[in-house]
Structure formats: C-alpha cells, structure tokens
Amino acid sequence: MPTLDLDQDEIVAVSRELIAETGLDGFSMRKLAAALGVNPMTIYLRFENKDALLDAVATASLADFQAPTSNGPWATQVVDLAVELRRHLVADRETLRLLGDGDRLTSGLLGAVDRGLALMGQIYDGPAETVKAFRVLFWHVVGSALVAGTVSTLPGTQGGLSEAFAAEGADYPGLGRYAEHFGPVDPEELFAYTTHLLVNRLEADAGSLPEEALS
Amino acid sequence: MPTLDLDQDEIVAVSRELIAETGLDGFSMRKLAAALGVNPMTIYLRFENKDALLDAVATASLADFQAPTSNGPWATQVVDLAVELRRHLVADRETLRLLGDGDRLTSGLLGAVDRGLALMGQIYDGPAETVKAFRVLFWHVVGSALVAGTVSTLPGTQGGLSEAFAAEGADYPGLGRYAEHFGPVDPEELFAYTTHLLVNRLEADAGSLPEEALS
DNA sequence: ACCTGAACACCGTTCAAGT
C-alpha cells in the first residue's frame, strides 16, 4: 500500500460534508471530484464504484456513535441508549438511507449493541431471551429513525389533516369522531412514549418468564 | 378535460408494473414512455414532472389496501390490522420509499386509520388517549415496514455475524457472551412479537388511566 | 506506477417545431 496524496479517509470525509450540504440526491462522483480538486476517475482508483464509496460513508457515520453510559434506574439507562442512538441516526438521515444491510448496521454499531446487550442481560437470564429483547428495542429504534428520515412530516404538523379527515367522515365514521384530535405530533415524544411502553413490558416479562404467547 | 388516449390512470398503472419489475432505481421516464409506446415528452402533458408521477404511484398503491375486519378478541383484531398493513407496505416496498410526507401516508390509508381508531376507541375513553395509542401502533407498523424495505437482510441471515462479534469480544465483553446466540432473525416474527408487547401494554394502560409517566 | 481525457450509454427536462 503506497503512500497517496488522496487516501480513502479524505474522500469519505469530503463525501460526508457534501452529502450533509446538498443531500444524497445532489451528490455525484463528478461533484465530489471537483470538491477534491481531482479528476473524477481518480476516485475510482480508491473505490470500486459509487456504491462502495457510499458503503464507506455509512460505516464512518455509524462509527461516530458513542453509546451513553448513564447511571440511574435500569429503565432510564435503556431509554437513554435508545434515544441517543435514534438521535445519532436521525442527525445523519442521509447516510441512514444507505444502510441496506442489517449486518453492516449492527456491526457498525458494536458499542451500542454491546451496551444494549449488557442492559438486557441484567434482567434476562437466558441468552436467547436477552438477544430477543435487545432486538425488539434495537429495531424499534432503527424503524423510528427511518420514519423520521423518510417521512418528513408526521400527520398534523402541516395542519389540514383534521379537515381532510372530517370531510371523509361520511365514509369513515370513526375518522369524524377523532378528526379534531389529530393535532401535531412531536416525533421525539411519540418515540419516547413507545419506547417506555416497550421497556416497561420487557421489564415485566423478564420477571415472569416464560409467558404464554398470544398467537 | 378532453378525452385522451393516454390518461393518468394508465400511466400510473404501467409505472407500477415497471417499478415492480425493475425496482425504483431502474425506473425512468424514458423507459416508461417506451413501455407506453409514446414519446417521453407526452408524459409531461399529464404530469408536471417525475416527482408528481411518483406521488400518484404511491397514492395508488396505498389506496389498494383493504383493512381487515376480523372478529375475535380485541388484541387479535389489532394485531391482524397491524400485520396486514405491514404486509401491504412491505409488498410494495419500492413505492413505500416514495412516501416523504406523513399526511399523504395517513390520508392514503383512511380505511386503516379508521379501523385502528375504532379499535383503540373500544378500550380508551378519551379521544386524545385513543389517538395517541393509535399513533403508537401506526408508526410502529410503518417503521417496521421501512426497516424491511430499507435493510434487506436482518443480522444473522447471512451468517458470519457471530464470528464478527466474537472477534470483537476483546473490546466489547458483552458481545462475546451473546455472539453465538445472534442467529437468523425472522423479521415477521420479530414484528409480531414487538406488536404483541405494545398491544398488551396499551391494553393494560387503558385499564388504569392515567398512569404515572416514567420521565 | 499513477493519473487523466475522451467517449459511451444513460438520465430529467426545455422548447421550438411539426401536424
């Protein structure tokens, strides 16, 4: 591996800057080359293609995450981890869209996975149950982050939904009754609430394993 | 509005076929025009641009959903609705990626929203609590669908993750302990389990409102 | 050994021109 003026790390760093500025849609190999002051083809000497470069960008973004190690009650520690991980993923929403592979996602977040497993291991005895509980929370966090990254506005934020619901009241009687209560949603608050529900239920389950499955 | 050989509905129908075949990335206005046997520019007489067309595609896909009206225990009806809605969204994962606006998503799924609200209204007294409980479940479903659509493989499906985790055992003691239990995940099963946790917790909450918030 | 320019096969979209 020869010493190079332009190494992979610099290409990734500049790529992340550009993506943060112009979004993933406005990002191109040619613009990246221009920002690097280099011929577009030079990048292909370091990365096989655009996909491989974006892989490296996503990996670098995930590696930035530092799992919080708060003290306090167990449930608070779990919620902290969930909230912080979601915040990190949402902050880098453009690169979150690049994660097309679950293995890459979890292996890129080893610190978070380690911390999450440790917390679940505190209340679950069996390793299978521990991993399952971890997965419930982990994918809940990722799902919520994807919602935040994909769906730019949650219903009601823009206004007008109540009116639309009320107008459909004839066909959908349930809508008319609740239309006026479809006010703005705070995505963070909704996430925190759902997380609390899950954490409380996981905590309760751990105390009384095995519980009868519902279906 | 004159009678036209090529109306919006046909363009949308053919677009959906092409997207189902080649994916969203392989879809272009030029290929669509070729499939329609028409000049690319003719499409622009019906739709302002590609974005407007994709909007119509997403709306049409959502409109296809028929909310199930199963009988049986309350929790089963709720889980049915959640599972069916997720299945519909995942089946059309390419168009799910088009939903960039929460209002469009919910107003495109009025039947599901109506049914969900009706179910939650059965156990919650106040409309605010009913809407909140509905939102917890609705966005949980959308989040899970986005995970399934964005993250093509959940960890372990490909194998190799256990080894990767074990290798990092030195830095992350928790990982080493659970590495061998990171087997394949069935996304549907994980979704069903998480949904059960949420539904059970919502049901319990409804019986004892208001409950003390955790934070 | 390392970098590049020209070229290929695509895009979405504009706009003047055809019938």
Add this chain to the structure above:
DNA sequence: ACCTGAACACCGTTCAAGT
C-alpha cells in the same frame, strides 16, 4: 389542440492514452 424531435445539462463508468 395535441404531440414530438432535437437539444441541454447532467449522470456513472470504461478504456485507451499520457507522464
């Protein structure tokens, strides 16, 4: 009134050519 061809400003990537 309705449709289209040529053109513009972009893409990712290949490959022969330069130093």
